[in-house]
Amino acid sequence: MGFLNEGINEVIATTGGNAAPMGIICRNGTLSMVLFRGSHTEANIRTNGWVVANLTHDPVVWVRTAFDDLPLDAFTPLEAGGRRVERLKECEAWAAFAATVEHETAETAFVTLSPLGEGVVGQVLRAHNRGFAGIVEAAVHGTRYVLSRDPALKALIDHHLAIVRKCGGPREREAAAVLEEYIR
Numbered sequence: 001m002g003f004l005n006e007g008i009n010e011v012i013a014t015t016g017g018n019a020a021p022m023g024i025i026c027r028n029g030t031l032s033m034v035l036f037r038g039s040h041t042e043a044n045i046r047t048n049g050w051v052v053a054n055l056t057h058d059p060v061v062w063v064r065t066a067f068d069d070l071p072l073d074a075f076t077p078l079e080a081g082g083r084r085v086e087r088l089k090e091c092e093a094w095a096a097f098a099a100t101v102e103h104e105t106a107e108t109a110f111v112t113l114s115p116l117g118e119g120v121v122g123q124v125l126r127a128h129n130r131g132f133a134g135i136v137e138a139a140v141h142g143t144r145y146v147l148s149r150d151p152a153l154k155a156l157i158d159h160h161l162a163i164v165r166k167c168g169g170p171r172e173r174e175a176a177a178v179l180e181e182y183i184r
């Protein structure tokens with residue numbers, strides 16, 4: 001299981017020229033993902049059969065990958081478990097998994113994961129920051145808000161961005177401004 005914990009681990013998933021925030025679910029030592037159908041991540045996992053979980057504390061990367069694409073030079077190839085995969089160039093640690101779509105519904109695909117390898121790139125010890133946590137929360141609601149324009153989601157985003165402004169540093173405040181542009 002490495003650095004993933006029991007519960008849902010929020011990571012940046014890279015799948016070959018693409019990155020997006022995704023949850024990796026760990027229950028009783030079993031790893032899985034639930035993918036909403038139609039994303040690049042879902043398409044790439046079906047085609048390539050692997051995913052890399054990237055750990056990064058850069059809030060701007062969380063926002064950009066939630067709503068948009070990163071340039072191709074943001075990725076770097078690596079070999080894990082005999083497979084050529086790809087991670088974020090700028091990350092603190094990564095874990096690569098073979099990924100298999102086990103079953104699906106009209107809206108979701110359920111994917112099981114088995115570890116290929118993991119590594120630490122430049123791990124930094126950090127105190128918990130509510131501003132960073134607020135960016136992750138606002139991004140979750142934001143990806144749904146752009147689809148539904150539900151005012152209840154907008155209220156949640158505003159709540160979390162208020163915490164970002166109070167508790168975050170300059171990079172979290174920059175991420176908040178980028179997020180507001182994407183959801184406008």
Ligand SMILES: Cc1cc2nc3c(=O)[nH]c(=O)nc-3n(C[C@H](O)[C@H](O)[C@H](O)COP(=O)(O)O)c2cc1C
Pocket residue numbers: 010018019020021022023024033034035036037038039040041042065066067068136139140141143
């Ligand atoms: C913290 C966070 C966690 C997310 N978890 C998931 C997830 O587990 N499954 C999913 O399908 N989408 C999830 N999303 C939404 C995707 O990141 C979003 O739909 C993204 O635009 C997909 O990008 P892609 O098309 O490049 O794959 C999450 C978003 C955030 C911000």
